[in-house]
Amino acid sequence: VPADIRTAEIVAVGSELLTPHRLDTNSLYLTGRLNDLGVKVHAKAVVRDDRGELAAWIRLALTRADLVITTGGLGPTDDDITREAVTDALGLTMREDGATLQAIRERFRARGLEMPAINVRQAMVPEGAVVLSNPRGSAPGLWIDAGRRAVVLLPGPPRELQPMFDHDVAPRLSGRTPPVALRRRVIKITGRSESHVDEIAQPIYTRLGDADVQVDTSILAAPGQIEIHLEGRGTDAHRIDAVLTAGVEKLASALAPYVFSDDGRTLEAVVGDELKARGWRIAVAESCTAGLALGRLTEVAGSSAWVAGGIVAYANEVKTDQLGVPAALLDEHGAVSEPVAQAMASGVRERLHADVGVAITGIAGPDGGSPAKPVGTVVVALSGPRELVKTLRFAGDRQMVRAQSVAAALDMVRRAALSRG
Ligand code: ATP
Numbered sequence: 001v002p003a004d005i006r007t008a009e010i011v012a013v014g015s016e017l018l019t020p021h022r023l024d025t026n027s028l029y030l031t032g033r034l035n036d037l038g039v040k041v042h043a044k045a046v047v048r049d050d051r052g053e054l055a056a057w058i059r060l061a062l063t064r065a066d067l068v069i070t071t072g073g074l075g076p077t078d079d080d081i082t083r084e085a086v087t088d089a090l091g092l093t094m095r096e097d098g099a100t101l102q103a104i105r106e107r108f109r110a111r112g113l114e115m116p117a118i119n120v121r122q123a124m125v126p127e128g129a130v131v132l133s134n135p136r137g138s139a140p141g142l143w144i145d146a147g148r149r150a151v152v153l154l155p156g157p158p159r160e161l162q163p164m165f166d167h168d169v170a171p172r173l174s175g176r177t178p179p180v181a182l183r184r185r186v187i188k189i190t191g192r193s194e195s196h197v198d199e200i201a202q203p204i205y206t207r208l209g210d211a212d213v214q215v216d217t218s219i220l221a222a223p224g225q226i227e228i229h230l231e232g233r234g235t236d237a238h239r240i241d242a243v244l245t246a247g248v249e250k251l252a253s254a255l256a257p258y259v260f261s262d263d264g265r266t267l268e269a270v271v272g273d274e275l276k277a278r279g280w281r282i283a284v285a286e287s288c289t290a291g292l293a294l295g296r297l298t299e300v301a302g303s304s305a306w307v308a309g310g311i312v313a314y315a316n317e318v319k320t321d322q323l324g325v326p327a328a329l330l331d332e333h334g335a336v337s338e339p340v341a342q343a344m345a346s347g348v349r350e351r352l353h354a355d356v357g358v359a360i361t362g363i364a365g366p367d368g369g370s371p372a373k374p375v376g377t378v379v380v381a382l383s384g385p386r387e388l389v390k391t392l393r394f395a396g397d398r399q400m401v402r403a404q405s406v407a408a409a410l411d412m413v414r415r416a417a418l419s420r421g
Helices: 026-036 051-064 082-090 098-110 117-123 158-173 194-205 237-255 267-278 292-297 316-323 327-333 338-351 398-419
Strands: 007-013 040-047 067-071 094-096 124-126 130-132 141-146 149-154 181-189 214-222 225-234 259-261 282-286 307-312 356-362 377-383 388-393
Touching (some): 007 026, 007 051, 026 040, 026 067, 040 051, 051 067, 051 082, 082 141, 082 149, 117 124, 130 158, 141 158, 149 158, 181 237, 194 225, 214 237, 225 237, 237 259, 267 292, 282 292, 282 338, 292 398, 307 316, 316 327, 338 377, 338 388, 356 398, 388 398
Parallel strands (some): 007 040, 007 067, 067 149, 282 307, 282 356
Antiparallel strands (some): 130 141, 141 149, 181 259, 214 225, 356 377
8 A cells, every 4th residue: 555644633532621620642652653663743623522513523624634543432432423423424234243243242351340331332333334342441542444545433531542642643644654764852941031032043043954854843831931842854864963963062052051961951950960960969949839949859750869858948937947047138138039039048058068069048929028129029049069059030820930040040050060071
């Protein structure tokens, strides 16, 4: 068969996906996997549990796409109508499939249960369809060829759908998809705004690809972090890797020292690796972030090797009693000040017997700002490898200010470690 599957449409079936409470995430997974196989997703839809509407949608999708994938609506109850709708759309008839019925019955028996009569519906198979077994649920998937095109029905639960796509659908697509190789790289940046990063990166983007390798770039911003995604497409994976590596190098050197990772690692993992390499342990004193920084550091598996602990010092008397911040310093400069942040960092380092102390104190808002110290004013300090303190001003709501504060503090540790070899 020549490469006849180049485009796909995805149809998420389920009235619950049209409420404010549920989101179709299956299509994100499927889009990623299809792109990896060289198949472009041209459209996706969410359609309610209505047999006629779904059949009409599938008919329409088949006029445009080589592959139509539905997700959900394969359950045993009356509102599960995907099987019937696809059968209607393709003008097929269904029959009960003995082996499938047996497999569903077995599934119940293995748990000591009788199969309810309604589950017989899940063993109804359109003529010519291939049954895709579902080891994680009772609803089997279906692959139905429709001329040169194909319709694939997958169950709704992501934990059932994902292995079914990988084990049963992807192998069936192989040889039918364009001979495309695809590679991705991500550059992670902190301490610069999105527009700043874009301004530097934009002139580089345009020179990344060549005749053999097409490079697509996108920029993703989260509070305290910017990611540049590079996606290389071509026929030769080694060529793509070479082009992407050169691109990553160009971007990373233009954006240094704000780049903290180009290998997928998170900021906390990079910090952990730097600390571990030097045999250092870190302690964190947090006021406005109240444990968020320590939480991020300890998300890294194995962090007990380089995290001593932390002190949440929200109230001034806790800063004094637990961290040894002189009351006079608090009176004179206020809790959000460079001398206090510095005293918090050295206090936590000494009291928790760590090599590195880091502190965060700030005004996350929405209240508590003043003309001199508006909401978003945050002071981060470092003690140990060197004494450093920095006053920053962040934009955004409370949650964004807190997230940016944590990123700034972790990055301060990263940079201090690097500059000390
Ligand atoms: P089952 O018989 O196992 O329930 P099904 O194919 O009938 O499978 P649905 O009843 O449509 O699946 O959905 C089951 C659950 O799967 C939903 O409650 C939801 O949690 C999840 N789900 C369904 N569709 C999606 C989707 N598009 N994205 C993410 N999750 C989904």
